[in-house]
Amino acid sequence: MNSEINSFPQVLTIAGTDSGGGAGMMADLKTMQECHTFSTGVIIAVTAQNTLGVQQSFMLPKEIIDAQFASIAADFQIRACKTGMLGDVQHVQYVVNNLKKYDFGPLIVDPVMVAKGGAILLTDEAISLVKQQLFPLATVITPNIIEAQRLVDQEIKDANDIKLAAKKLQDLGAKNVIIKGGHAKGQQVSDYCLFLDHTDLWLNAPRIITPRTHGTGDTLSACICSQIARGIPLKTAVHIAKDFINLAIKKTIQVGHGHGPLNHWAYQEVNKNAEL
Ligand SMILES: Nc1ncnc2c1ncn2[C@@H]1O[C@H](COP(=O)(O)OP(=O)(O)O)[C@@H](O)[C@H]1O
Numbered sequence: 001m002n003s004e005i006n007s008f009p010q011v012l013t014i015a016g017t018d019s020g021g022g023a024g025m026m027a028d029l030k031t032m033q034e035c036h037t038f039s040t041g042v043i044i045a046v047t048a049q050n051t052l053g054v055q056q057s058f059m060l061p062k063e064i065i066d067a068q069f070a071s072i073a074a075d076f077q078i079r080a081c082k083t084g085m086l087g088d089v090q091h092v093q094y095v096v097n098n099l100k101k102y103d104f105g106p107l108i109v110d111p112v113m114v115a116k117g118g119a120i121l122l123t124d125e126a127i128s129l130v131k132q133q134l135f136p137l138a139t140v141i142t143p144n145i146i147e148a149q150r151l152v153d154q155e156i157k158d159a160n161d162i163k164l165a166a167k168k169l170q171d172l173g174a175k176n177v178i179i180k181g182g183h184a185k186g187q188q189v190s191d192y193c194l195f196l197d198h199t200d201l202w203l204n205a206p207r208i209i210t211p212r213t214h215g216t217g218d219t220l221s222a223c224i225c226s227q228i229a230r231g232i233p234l235k236t237a238v239h240i241a242k243d244f245i246n247l248a249i250k251k252t253i254q255v256g257h258g259h260g261p262l263n264h265w266a267y268q269e270v271n272k273n274a275e276l
């Protein structure tokens with residue numbers, strides 16, 4: 001066997017597609033590419049979507065989902081993987097089964113529930129399965145504040161509530177928890193990280209006033225996934241991901257009429273020759 005084969009960092013995104021190119025698997029692939037990792041994908045759902053919303057979606061059958069996992073496992077050495085839109089109970093179960101069957105390295109779970117345009121991307125019944133079966137497999141989970149409220153079934157009003165929610169989510173089996181603050185109010189956008197070793201930190205950045213935030217959560221979690229695959233420690237990875245997302249929002253591109261997509265190449269442009 002040639003030991004050079006598969007020495008390059010490879011990652012996997014398990015998600016829904018976005019025909020509009022801004023969120024879901026499309027945002028993941030663009031981010032992973034910019035992070036100099038080779039990205040593979042298991043498509044769970046196909047959405048007809050643009051910056052104005054989700055017009056239609058179609059959940060793929062079990063056979064083709066299992067086959068995608070098998071194809072990837074047979075040829076690549078995936079060093080980290082992430083989940084995005086999983087849709088419903090059945091599809092969460094297919095993903096859990098495959099993640100137990102194959103070793104794809106550390107798992108980042110972005111428990112995507114509702115698109116920025118309002119479309120439901122995870123049914124209510126599927127939420128408890130995500131908590132019971134997917135979180136215990138996860139190295140990192142990255143709910144936004146609204147998702148965190150649903151997951152702990154409690155209102156989150158302030159920083160203390162965020163900390164308590166993160167602890168509750170960790171108790172469900174997720175090793176590291178990041179609660180994203182994009183949907184909170186205030187001039188700062190603060191993401192709270194609670195790590196496995198019980199240390200914590202806040203990632204702060206000035207809030208950028210813009211409707212162009214389609215795919216922010218996908219991008220943050222994909223960036224963390226790629227950094228982990230490259231061997232970057234998690235506490236460094238989260239700082240890189242925060243810089244990456246901040247620049248992707250700040251260096252805006254004018255695309256679409258609604259919740260516009262991000263500038264995924266901004267980080268590389270600003271950090272030319274960065275050791276990314
Ligand atoms: N208006 C904004 N200005 C700066 N950063 C933002 C803004 N909105 C979201 N972010 C950042 O984007 C990432 C995703 O956050 P959020 O929007 O809460 O997640 P989601 O896309 O899952 O709803 C976080 O790191 C958050 O801090």
Ligand SMILES: Cc1ncc(COP(=O)(O)O)c(N)n1
Pocket residue numbers: 015016017018023024025047049084085112114115116117121213214215216217218
């Ligand atoms: C297929 C898919 N996955 C995830 C999102 C969430 O992204 P956002 O919250 O920015 O709409 C989305 N809109 N579509």
